[in-house]
Amino acid sequence: xxxxxxxxxxxxxxxxxxxxxxxxxxxxxxxxxxxxYSALITRSEKAELDDGISTLKVKRETAYVNGWNAxxxxxxxxxxxxxxxxxxxYGPVDYQGTYSGNKIILGSQTRVHHYLGGPQFSVRGESARxxxxxxxxxxxxxxxxxxxxxNFNESYTVNGLAAGAGIGxxxxxxxxxxxxxxxxxxxxxxxGQPKLIINGTEITNSxxxxxxxxxxxxVFSN
Numbered sequence: 001x002x003x004x005x006x007x008x009x010x011x012x013x014x015x016x017x018x019x020x021x022x023x024x025x026x027x028x029x030x031x032x033x034x035x036x037y038s039a040l041i042t043r044s045e046k047a048e049l050d051d052g053i054s055t056l057k058v059k060r061e062t063a064y065v066n067g068w069n070a071x072x073x074x075x076x077x078x079x080x081x082x083x084x085x086x087x088x089x090y091g092p093v094d095y096q097g098t099y100s101g102n103k104i105i106l107g108s109q110t111r112v113h114h115y116l117g118g119p120q121f122s123v124r125g126e127s128a129r130x131x132x133x134x135x136x137x138x139x140x141x142x143x144x145x146x147x148x149x150x151n152f153n154e155s156y157t158v159n160g161l162a163a164g165a166g167i168g169x170x171x172x173x174x175x176x177x178x179x180x181x182x183x184x185x186x187x188x189x190x191x192g193q194p195k196l197i198i199n200g201t202e203i204t205n206s207x208x209x210x211x212x213x214x215x216x217x218x219v220f221s222n
Contacts, residue, residue: 028078028124029221034180036217038069040089040112043210047095049145049154050202058097058106065091065110069183069215073120083133085116087213095145104147111142114162114187114213129170129178136163139189158205160191170219178219185213 042063049056067089075081088111095106116137123130139162144155166185170178189209 028075029176030075031222032073032075032081033071033220033222034073034183034217035070035220036068036180036215038067038087038089038213038215040065040067040087041212041214042093042110042112045206045209048202048204050204056097056099056104056106058095060093060095060108063093063110065089065093065112067091067112069213069217075122078124079122081120081122083117083120083135085114085135085137087114087215088112089213093143104149107146109144109146113140114138116162116164127172129172130168131170132165132167134165135185135187136161138162139187141189141191158191158193160189162190163188166213176221178221180215180217180219183215185215187211187213 042060042065044059044061046057046059049058067087069085069087071083071085073081073083090111091109093108093110095108097104097106114137116135118133118135120131120133138159140157140159142155142157144153146153164185164187166183168183169181171181172178187210189211191205191207191209
């Protein structure tokens with residue numbers, strides 16, 4: 001007697017597997033969207049501005065600028081995911097220095113944008129999740145310097161490589177919502193153009209920078 005392939009039991013098994021998949025997957029979201037407040041802690045930095053007449057040497061101490069942070073993570077399984085991370089930080093930062101032998105304070109409006117990505121490793125519990133991640137991508141820094149008494153107004157924009165690592169802790173609110181109590185990232189910048197000439201003014205900054213970013217907000221799961 002010729003044997004035939006048992007197609008009906010296989011189809012029934014496949015159908016039952018497809019029906020059961022959502023119940024197996026619900027413990028690990030396919031994607032997680034984070035959005036919240038962020039503070040960028042910028043380490044001390046030196047800069048020189050030379051307009052051809054005199055050199056303005058300035059330095060800022062550790063400063064804080066506020067902004068936003070958003071990311072989307074796609075999970076391969078319960079412990080491994082891949083995250084795309086974006087943030088923007090804006091605010092005034094004062095530089096102290098000397099110009100023609102006089103001490104001055106040079107105001108600066110700073111804007112920093114990050115676009116990063118990398119693997120994310122999670123340890124999940126019933127009510128909380130801890131994660132660590134590695135990030136690499138780019139950073140854009142824009143600074144506008146001004147001093148009313150010197151009639152000095154200059155700005156520049158520079159792009160660089162950004163890399164870093166971070167940790168975070170989420171507290172579950174519901175099946176689809178969590179509170180990211182804290183996310184802390186170390187960020188390292190490398191600029192290929194530490195020296196720029198803007199409107200006849202030569203601006204020199206450090207080629208590398210080390211900063212920290214702290215974020216908190218809500219996580220939406222799917």
